[in-house]
Amino acid sequence: MAETIALLGGETLLGREIREVFSESVLGARIRLVAEESEAAGTLTELDGAAAFLGRLDPEDLENAAAIVLAGSPESSRKVLDDPLSGVIVDLTYAAEDAPGARIRAPLVEDAEYRADLSAPQVIAHPAAIAITLLLGRLHRAQPLSRAVVNIFSPASEYGNAGVDELQQQTISLLSLQKMPKKVFDAQLSFNMLPQLGEDAPRQLAESEERIERHLATLLDRPDAPPMPSLRLAQAPVFHGYSFSVWVEFEDAVSAPDIEDALAGEAIEVRSEREEPPANAGVAGQSGIVTGSIVPDRNAANAMWIWMVADNLRLLADNAALVVREIA
Numbered sequence: 001m002a003e004t005i006a007l008l009g010g011e012t013l014l015g016r017e018i019r020e021v022f023s024e025s026v027l028g029a030r031i032r033l034v035a036e037e038s039e040a041a042g043t044l045t046e047l048d049g050a051a052a053f054l055g056r057l058d059p060e061d062l063e064n065a066a067a068i069v070l071a072g073s074p075e076s077s078r079k080v081l082d083d084p085l086s087g088v089i090v091d092l093t094y095a096a097e098d099a100p101g102a103r104i105r106a107p108l109v110e111d112a113e114y115r116a117d118l119s120a121p122q123v124i125a126h127p128a129a130i131a132i133t134l135l136l137g138r139l140h141r142a143q144p145l146s147r148a149v150v151n152i153f154s155p156a157s158e159y160g161n162a163g164v165d166e167l168q169q170q171t172i173s174l175l176s177l178q179k180m181p182k183k184v185f186d187a188q189l190s191f192n193m194l195p196q197l198g199e200d201a202p203r204q205l206a207e208s209e210e211r212i213e214r215h216l217a218t219l220l221d222r223p224d225a226p227p228m229p230s231l232r233l234a235q236a237p238v239f240h241g242y243s244f245s246v247w248v249e250f251e252d253a254v255s256a257p258d259i260e261d262a263l264a265g266e267a268i269e270v271r272s273e274r275e276e277p278p279a280n281a282g283v284a285g286q287s288g289i290v291t292g293s294i295v296p297d298r299n300a301a302n303a304m305w306i307w308m309v310a311d312n313l314r315l316l317a318d319n320a321a322l323v324v325r326e327i328a
Helices: 013-023 026-030 074-081 127-142 156-175 205-219 256-263 312-327
Strands: 005-008 031-034 044-047 050-053 067-070 088-091 103-105 122-124 145-154 230-235 242-250 268-270 289-296 303-310
Touching: 005 013, 005 074, 013 026, 013 156, 013 312, 026 031, 026 312, 067 074, 067 312, 074 088, 088 312, 103 205, 122 312, 127 145, 127 205, 127 242, 127 256, 127 268, 127 289, 127 303, 127 312, 145 205, 156 312, 205 230, 256 268, 256 289, 256 303, 303 312
Parallel strands: 005 031, 005 067, 067 088, 088 122, 103 122, 145 230, 268 289
Antiparallel strands: 044 050, 145 242, 242 303, 289 303
């Protein structure tokens, strides 16, 4: 039926997050799970508390879906993109990023009157770009910014189950004096911070950093936007959740209470100096972003430091849900 929402990659970390978010609304009842590999078709799984089967990755089976959500591997996404389909593609794997007419989407930070061309793939923006846009946009509207620098610390879950499993196995191997697996990171990530991955890693940090920058530039392409910040991405030895160390310089002097007042509102939780600062492990399953540890730069009169954390998978799933509601 035309109201079906096909979800490719429902068994991945991201796919499970999408299932959870969609199940909180009427979207959950309309999801149909699609297997990434043909041999997985027919496998019994669970969807919204009930038994469900993984369908085949077949154009005929996808033809009647109003929306096709891509949350598996880029390879499986490309298989879908290679066939003309009537449903709107909602891509969380970035495989459709270079497709003709593709739109980079993040309804959480878009203008209320924004209307996207739904005839082309809708690519959900990188979660770090969404978080940074939300933070800087809220600040800039309250007090104009002149410059910003953002240090981004990426979790292993950005590489899906494989990244989380490898970090876990590296930790176990190190503690038991065994050889570490390095298939995903091609370097020791456990107990370590990495400015770049090993040369044989399937996906390099530079690639992700450039994508964040591209998506951020797209999201900030509006008359009232803050200036484009300088970015640096590092790989952190954590399983879930992005962390950000943000330096912002304003045109005029501000105080920590001024920033707290400016940020407080929908999708942003603000923790004052009297509260425990936010941590990536504490925001699992939480929508929006959490900010705290807001302190002045002792060497720049109009500058402040802000710590920010966000659940990367939840940010993607929440924005995907908002896009799907526009379609179906």
